[in-house]
Amino acid sequence: MIGLRCARLFDGDTLHHGPATVVVDGGRIVEPSDDVPVIDLGDVTLLPGLVDAHVHLAFEPGSDIPRDMAEAPREVVLERMRVHAMRALRAGITTVRDLGDRGYLVIEARDGLPLGPEILAAGPPITSPGGHCWFLGGEVPADRSALVDAVTERVERGVDVIKIMATGGGITPGSAAHESQYDLDQLRAVVETAHAAGLPVTAHAHGGAGIRDAVRAGVDGIEHGTFLTADGAEPDWATIDEIIAAGVHIGVTAGRMPNGNPLSPKVIAARSFLADVRRKGARLVCSSDAGVISDKPHDCLPHGVPEFQVFTQDSTVSVLTSVTRLAAESCGVGHRKGRIAPGFDADLLAVRGDPTVDLAALTDVAAVFRAGTRVDN
Ligand SMILES: [Zn+2]
Numbered sequence: 135m136i137g138l139r140c141a142r143l144f145d146g147d148t149l150h151h152g153p154a155t156v157v158v159d160g161g162r163i164v165e166p167s168d169d170v171p172v173i174d175l176g177d178v179t180l181l182p183g184l185v186d187a188h189v190h191l192a193f194e195p196g197s198d199i200p201r202d203m204a205e206a207p208r209e210v211v212l213e214r215m216r217v218h219a220m221r222a223l224r225a226g227i228t229t230v231r232d233l234g235d236r237g238y239l240v241i242e243a244r245d246g247l248p249l250g251p252e253i254l255a256a257g258p259p260i261t262s263p264g265g266h267c268w269f270l271g272g273e274v275p276a277d278r279s280a281l282v283d284a285v286t287e288r289v290e291r292g293v294d295v296i297k298i299m300a301t302g303g304g305i306t307p308g309s310a311a312h313e314s315q316y317d318l319d320q321l322r323a324v325v326e327t328a329h330a331a332g333l334p335v336t337a338h339a340h341g342g343a344g345i346r347d348a349v350r351a352g353v354d355g356i357e358h359g360t361f362l363t364a365d366g367a368e369p370d371w372a373t374i375d376e377i378i379a380a381g382v383h384i385g386v387t388a389g390r391m392p393n394g395n396p397l398s399p400k401v402i403a404a405r406s407f408l409a410d411v412r413r414k415g416a417r418l419v420c421s422s423d424a425g426v427i428s429d430k431p432h433d434c435l436p437h438g439v440p441e442f443q444v445f446t447q448d449s450t451v452s453v454l455t456s457v458t459r460l461a462a463e464s465c466g467v468g469h470r471k472g473r474i475a476p477g478f479d480a481d482l483l484a485v486r487g488d489p490t491v492d493l494a495a496l497t498d499v500a501a502v503f504r505a506g507t508r509v510d511n
Contacts, residue, residue, distance in 0.1 A: 203269045227251060324351070390422065436497050440494060
């Protein structure tokens with residue numbers, strides 16, 4: 135048992151000013167106690183370890199992903215996944231949800247990396263033949279029984295979440311992001327099968343029709359949620375009201391390195407209504423989509439949080455919740471991740487300064503703890 139002393143503590147929802155000591159035992163946070171040895175971490179803010187709810191450990195940022203995924207040998211991809219996972223962990227990202235790898239390699243990475251971040255795995259995303267990210271090996275025809283079989287296969291492989299490409303996407307040649315890949319009835323078959331097996335479903339969805347159908351099918355999360363059209367972005371407020379009423383999380387994949395490539399006009403259009411979406415009460419999670427482009431190395435999440443705040447016009451405290459408590463809830467691990475409270479996993483991030491005053495402090499890492507063990511920097 136050990137106490138970790140900090141100058142300030144953000145518990146996942148609230149910043150507590152003044153010194154605090156968090157007591158850790160056996161990988162968990164326990165009730166405060168006076169009779170434990172204490173490590174003084176100094177003038178730091180202690181936060182729950184960050185949760186990146188959308189990453190691709192298999193993707194090499196900046197590579198030609200369709201080609202690389204077709205050609206890279208299995209051992210190369212697997213080793214790369216380990217490197218990427220450790221890079222995330224050292225930045226204080228103690229949980230990553232991998233929403234698309236090649237051929238279930240993520241299961242091996244997850245189960246073979248005991249000192250890494252906790253990895254939640256989707257396996258190859260379910261996608262239509264030739265559809266978005268088809269090269270990851272998850273092509274399934276738009277047919278109910280084929281989709282049920284695809285979910286069952288993933289359940290048997292031991293995934294933590296089902297990921298389906300409800301619409302096309304940007305990195306796949308020939309795929310149109312605003313067009314649907316499956317209809318409502320087919321999406322329902324996926325959700326019903328996954329839920330019957332106790333697994334959540336998150337849907338990659340850019341186009342308004344795909345987002346609407348996914349929400350009506352009962353998905354637990356929407357990735358991107360950009361409401362892209364053929365030439366811009368146009369929010370459908372009726373669907374946004376349905377998302378809010380259903381409590382569905384929207385993974386705004388905003389994490390990226392600052393001073394990178396300028397955002398495309400379509401992305402800027404898609405971000406322009408986020409503040410209104412947030413004001414209406416949507417659960418917006420700041421995630422990264424790490425790996426897909428050069429601006430998104432696997433430790434980019436904390437670097438993108440200030441820009442996420444610009445889009446959402448939310449308070450710094452609320453924005454910090456969107457990468458901790460809310461992100462953990464969106465991944466189905468909100469009962470043990472994303473908060474500093476007795477009973478929660480001792481996944482902790484200590485940063486110099488006060489990120490509620492300046493979100494850039496989130497990248498000034500003083501210490502990271504994963505399940506109570508200090509991560510070597
Ligand atoms: Zn992605």
